[in-house]
Amino acid sequence: MIKQSFPPILHLEATVLILGSLPGDFSIAHQQYYAHPQNRFWKVLFRLVDEEFSIDYKERIDLLYRNNIALWDVCATAIRPGSMDTAILNEHPNNIHNVLKEYTLLKKICFNGQKAQKLYDKYFQRLPQIDYYTLPSTSPANAQFTLEKLVTAWSVIRGR
Numbered sequence: 001m002i003k004q005s006f007p008p009i010l011h012l013e014a015t016v017l018i019l020g021s022l023p024g025d026f027s028i029a030h031q032q033y034y035a036h037p038q039n040r041f042w043k044v045l046f047r048l049v050d051e052e053f054s055i056d057y058k059e060r061i062d063l064l065y066r067n068n069i070a071l072w073d074v075c076a077t078a079i080r081p082g083s084m085d086t087a088i089l090n091e092h093p094n095n096i097h098n099v100l101k102e103y104t105l106l107k108k109i110c111f112n113g114q115k116a117q118k119l120y121d122k123y124f125q126r127l128p129q130i131d132y133y134t135l136p137s138t139s140p141a142n143a144q145f146t147l148e149k150l151v152t153a154w155s156v157i158r159g160r
Helices: 025-030 039-047 059-068 096-102 115-121 148-156
Strands: 002-004 014-021 069-073 075-079 089-093 106-110 131-135
Touching: 002 069, 014 096, 014 115, 039 059, 039 148, 059 069, 069 096, 089 115, 096 106, 115 131, 131 148
Parallel strands: 014 069, 014 106, 106 131
Antiparallel strands: 002 075, 075 089
16 A cells, blocks of 8 residues: 655756645556546646647656656655545655755746645745745546636646
8 A cells, every 4th residue: 555656757947846745546557647537637737838738648748848847746655545635644755855956946836736735844844945836636536626727726837
């Protein structure tokens, strides 16, 4: 039941870091961030940058690079039966502050859901040079948010 996060998707020109909590079972099985077809993460990002949606993972990663977005999870490891954030136990955080020291252009952290934000705040102090945004989760479990509402809320990534 111990689950592990993926390596971060980082590049030196990234200005935004999106933090999730921990990959779900479907993502772990496919070794891809937000792989579950009903998770709206990639649909939101493609809409935000006015690009045609793609299911190809390499194209998804390229979208992050082209738009100076980095991606990681707050948890390095945790016990979690299933994929629900509410089931995360005994978590150990990734070393996010070391990344923030090395990737100095990162000025905005966007949490994909409240659980990611709460986990971050449990283990890290917020830094004055970083702007923090807690965004509604793109998980299908967050059914109260339509795709349109998610795109509007997530527009802070692009400064809109």
